[in-house]
Amino acid sequence: MIGKTLKELGKALTEKKISSVELTQLHLDRIARLNPEINAFITVDAQKSLAQARAADARLAAGNAGPLTGIPIAQKDIFCAQGWLTTCGSKMLGNFVSPYDATVITKFDVAGAVNLGKTNMDEFAMGSSNETSHFGAVKNPWDVKRVPGGSSGGSAAAVASLMAPAATGTDTGGSIRQPAALCNLTGLKPTYGVVSRWGMIAFASSLDQAGPMARTAEDCGLMLNAMAGFDEKDSTSLERSAEDYLRDLEKPLAGLKIGLPKEFFGEGCDAGVMACVQDAIAEYRKLGAETVEISLPNMQHGVAAYYVIAPAEASSNLSRFDGVRYGYRAPEYGDLADMYQKSRAQGFGAEVKRRILIGTYVLSHGYYDAYYLQAQRIRRLIAQDFVDAFRHCDVIMGPTSPCTAFGLGEKSADPVQMYLSDIYTIAVNLAGLPGMSVPCGFSAGLPVGLQLIGDYFAEARLLNMAHRYQQATDWHLKSPKE
Amino acid sequence: MSLTLPQVRRVAQLARIEISDAEAETTLGHLNGIFTLIEAMQAVDTQGIEPMAHAQDVAQRLRDDRVSEDDCREAMQAIAPETEAGLYLVPKVIE
Numbered sequence: 410m411i412g413k414t415l416k417e418l419g420k421a422l423t424e425k426k427i428s429s430v431e432l433t434q435l436h437l438d439r440i441a442r443l444n445p446e447i448n449a450f451i452t453v454d455a456q457k458s459l460a461q462a463r464a465a466d467a468r469l470a471a472g473n474a475g476p477l478t479g480i481p482i483a484q485k486d487i488f489c490a491q492g493w494l495t496t497c498g499s500k501m502l503g504n505f506v507s508p509y510d511a512t513v514i515t516k517f518d519v520a521g522a523v524n525l526g527k528t529n530m531d532e533f534a535m536g537s538s539n540e541t542s543h544f545g546a547v548k549n550p551w552d553v554k555r556v557p558g559g560s561s562g563g564s565a566a567a568v569a570s571l572m573a574p575a576a577t578g579t580d581t582g583g584s585i586r587q588p589a590a591l592c593n594l595t596g597l598k599p600t601y602g603v604v605s606r607w608g609m610i611a612f613a614s615s616l617d618q619a620g621p622m623a624r625t626a627e628d629c630g631l632m633l634n635a636m637a638g639f640d641e642k643d644s645t646s647l648e649r650s651a652e653d654y655l656r657d658l659e660k661p662l663a664g665l666k667i668g669l670p671k672e673f674f675g676e677g678c679d680a681g682v683m684a685c686v687q688d689a690i691a692e693y694r695k696l697g698a699e700t701v702e703i704s705l706p707n708m709q710h711g712v713a714a715y716y717v718i719a720p721a722e723a724s725s726n727l728s729r730f731d732g733v734r735y736g737y738r739a740p741e742y743g744d745l746a747d748m749y750q751k752s753r754a755q756g757f758g759a760e761v762k763r764r765i766l767i768g769t770y771v772l773s774h775g776y777y778d779a780y781y782l783q784a785q786r787i788r789r790l791i792a793q794d795f796v797d798a799f800r801h802c803d804v805i806m807g808p809t810s811p812c813t814a815f816g817l818g819e820k821s822a823d824p825v826q827m828y829l830s831d832i833y834t835i836a837v838n839l840a841g842l843p844g845m846s847v848p849c850g851f852s853a854g855l856p857v858g859l860q861l862i863g864d865y866f867a868e869a870r871l872l873n874m875a876h877r878y879q880q881a882t883d884w885h886l887k888s889p890k891e
Numbered sequence: 892m893s894l895t896l897p898q899v900r901r902v903a904q905l906a907r908i909e910i911s912d913a914e915a916e917t918t919l920g921h922l923n924g925i926f927t928l929i930e931a932m933q934a935v936d937t938q939g940i941e942p943m944a945h946a947q948d949v950a951q952r953l954r955d956d957r958v959s960e961d962d963c964r965e966a967m968q969a970i971a972p973e974t975e976a977g978l979y980l981v982p983k984v985i986e
Contacts, residue, residue, distance in 0.1 A: 504970075505970060508963065508969070508970060509963075509966075601946035602949075615945050615946060645945070645947070645949075648952075707935070710931065710932055712928065713932040716928065717932070724906060728907075731907075733971070733979050735970045735971055736972075737972075738972035743982070744983075745982045746907070747909075748982055750908060750909040753906075753907055753909070754909035757908070762918075763925075765906050765908065766903060766908070769902050770894075770902045773902070773905065783932055783933065783935075783937060784932060785942030785943050786937035786943070787932060787935055787937060788943040789940050790935070792946075823924070824921050824924065825927075828928065
C-alpha cells in the first residue's frame with residue numbers, strides 16, 4: 410500500500426482490502442524509520458492520527474465514505490489544526506498549540522481524511538530551500554545532500570519519500586510548484602481566492618494560496634475537490650459555485666494551443682532542465698496539441714516587484730507577533746517596547762527579519778511611492794501580459810525552476826541567489842493565476858518539473874493537460890531509491 | 892541606491908526588532924544586495940498604470956455586525972505568555 414495513489418488507496422479502503430487504521434499505521438511506521446534523516450515532519454501525533462483513522466473506518470463500514478475517507482494526508486505546518494502544535498517553521502510559534510482549525514483542515518476532516526502530521530517548512534513560508542526552518546533543514550529524498558525546495562519542502566519530501574501519500578502546500582511565489590519540481594511531484598497552486606486562507610498563517614495575503622501536492626494530477630484534483638470552495642471567514646474568498654475539478658480529466662488534447670513564452674526559453678535556465686522541458690513539449694505535440702510562441706515582456710521585473718510587495722505585506726502581517734497574546738516572549742526584558750523588540754529579535758530567524766525590514770522600509774514615509782506603488786504598477790503590467798497571452802493560447806508552458814535541486818548551504822549565504830530560484834513561478838502569483846508543476850524527466854539523476862500556467866479558474870483544464878501527459882509518460886511514478 | 896547603517900537601525904526600530912551592531916552590518920550588506928535587484932524596477936515606465944493591490948478585481952465583502960463566535964476567551968488565553976483574571980499582562984505602560 411506504500412506508494413499507491415490516493416485513487417488506488419480509496420479503492421482499497423472501500424473494498425476493505427485494508428483499514429484506515431492499518432494504512433495510517435503503515436505510514437506512521439515509515440515516518441518513524443525515515444524521518445530522522447529526511448526531517449520532513451515537525452510534529453507527528455500517532456494517537457490523534459489513529460483516532461481519526463478509527464472514525465474513518467466507522468464511516469467506511471457505514472457506507473458513507475467519500476473519495477478521501479480514511480486516507481492519511483500530511484499537512485503543512487502553516488495550517489492551524491486544533492490541538493496540534495502549529496509552528497509555521499518558527500521559534501516564534503514553537504509553543505503554539507492551535508485553539509482552532511484552518512478551513513482547509515476542517516474540509517479534510519469533513520472529507521474523512523486522516524491528518525498524518527505537520528510538515529516542515531521555511532520559516533513563515535519565506536524561503537526556496539527549506540533551510541530557514543527553526544526545526545532544521547529538510548533533505549531531498551533523491552539526494553540527501555540537496556535541498557527539497559521550499560517553502561513547502563517538508564510536504565514535498567514527505568510525499569517523495571513515500572512517508573505520506575499526499576500533502577498540502579501553500580504557494581506565495583512558487584512554494585508548491587518549485588519543491589514539487591525538485592522532488593518529482595505533481596503540485597497545483599489554484600487561482601487566488603479558490604481555497605480559503607482562514608487559519609493559514611499569513612505571509613503575503615494578496616499572493617498566498619493553498620493547494621495539493623501529490624504523485625498524480627488525478628490525486629491533485631481529488632484533493633482540490635475537497636479543499637476548494639467559498640468561505641465567508643476569508644474576506645478574499647471568491648463566491649463561486651462548487652465545481653468538479655476532475656470533470657475534464659480525460660478530454661483529448663487535440664487542437665489545444667500551448668503558449669511558449671520566449672522569456673522562459675532564453676538564457677538563465679540549466680541546459681539539462683531545458684532538455685527535459687523540450688521533450689515534454691514534444692510529447693504534448695504528439696498528443697495533438699499545437700505550440701505557439703508568445704511573450705510576457707514584463708515578467709523579467711517579476712522578482713523585483715515581488716520582493717517589494719511580499720515583504721511589505723509580510724511586515725504588516727507579522728506585526729501581530731508581539732509576545733502578548735500567543736507565541737514566544739523573551740524571558741527577560743525592561744519596558745513594553747523592550748519586550749516587543751527582544752521577543753521579535755529572538756523569535757524570528759534571519760530571513761524573516763530581513764523581509765520584515767525590507768517591507769518596513771518600502772512602506773515608510775518617502776519610499777512608498779518609489780517602491781510599493783511602482784511594484785504594484787508593475788504587478789498590473791505582468792497580469793496584463795498574461796491576459797494578452799491567453800488571447801493566443803489555452804495554456805502556457807515552461808520550466809518550473811531554472812535548476813534541479815541544489816546543495817544544502819549552496820545558496821543560503823546569498824539571499825539574491827535564493828530569490829532567483831523562483832524566477833519562473835513568481836509572475837503567476839502576482840497575476841493570481843493557477844499554475845502546476847508536473848514531473849517531466851531527470852537531469853543528472855535529479856527530477857525536473859514542467860510548469861503549466863492556466864487562465865483564471867482553468868484548474869480543470871490544467872489537471873486535464875497534466876493527466877493526459879501522465880497517461881503517456883511515467884516520470885511521475887518514479888521514486889527515489891532507499 | 893545604498894542604505895546606510897543608521898537607516899538599517901531606524902527601520903529595525905520601526906519594526907520593533909532589536910538589532911546588534913554586528914547584525915546591523917550583515918543586514919546592511921544583504922539589504923543592499925536585495926535593493927540592487929529591486930532597483931531595476933525603477934527603469935520601467937509605469938505612467939498611467941493603476942497600481943494592482945489584489946489578484947482579483949472584486950469589491951470587499953461586507954457582513955452584518957453581529958456576534959458570530961462563541962465565547963472562546965479561555966481557549967485563547969490558555970496559549971498566552973502571561974494572563975491574570977482574564978487579562979493579558981504586559982510591563983506597566985502608565986505610572
